[in-house]
Amino acid sequence: MTTEEQRKQNRERQQRHREKKRQAAYIPTAEEDFDKFPEEQGLALRDHVRNVQRDIKSELGVERFAQHWQDDSDAEYAIDAVARTLFAFKKGWMCQVSNPDGLHVAGTYFPDALGAGIVDAAHRYSLERSQTFSRLYRELLEILDNRFGKNTDDHAKAIKAEIAGTYVLKLPETRPEPKPEVSLRIAPEMSLSMQQLYQHCRS
Secondary structure, three states, X not given: OOHHHXXXXXXXXXXXXXHHHHHHHOOOEHHHHHHOOOHHHHHHHHHHHHHHHHHHHHHHOOOXXXXXXXXXXXXXXXXXXXXXXXXXXXXXXXXXXXXOOEEEEOOOXXXXXXXXXHHHHHHHOOHHHOHHHHHHHHHHHHHHHHHHOOOOXXXXXXXXXHHHOOOOOOOOOOOOOXXXXXXXXXXXXXXXXXXXXXXXXXX
């Protein structure tokens, strides 16, 4: 091998090394992580979530979530988030992403931003009447608290309160309806001028 060929080979080796380092340091966006989430893992997640939903429906005695909760999607969101996130944590299907920054799980959820929503839904819709939901939910709460318990946002606070048994569901404020204004209208022919009224009182 000539000197020039050796130099060329060294340059190519260095380029490959730099490219590997660049790829290893690259942090994908959340959208990229979603798009590149492996199909096989996605199918496994889908089947798992469907099985969990089926068991919860059976335990709650309902055919459709929307029918049971009057088309409110918050309960369905909480069930999906709990089932999908816990399963992905156990499988190690998570990735640090950018835009927005954070830990992305199952190509779908940011687990540090789940607490307030799932705890509220669990209470608002009495989801822990389902043994399946309660088991998965409580296990996920412990994982989230261990990972993000040092945060000071509403999600971390809701999780800590739920684990401690001190969480209180915030009900929407009900404001009294304003009383209708009463206005008296006097027909022009019935109105009296001040002079007429004075004369009327004198007579």
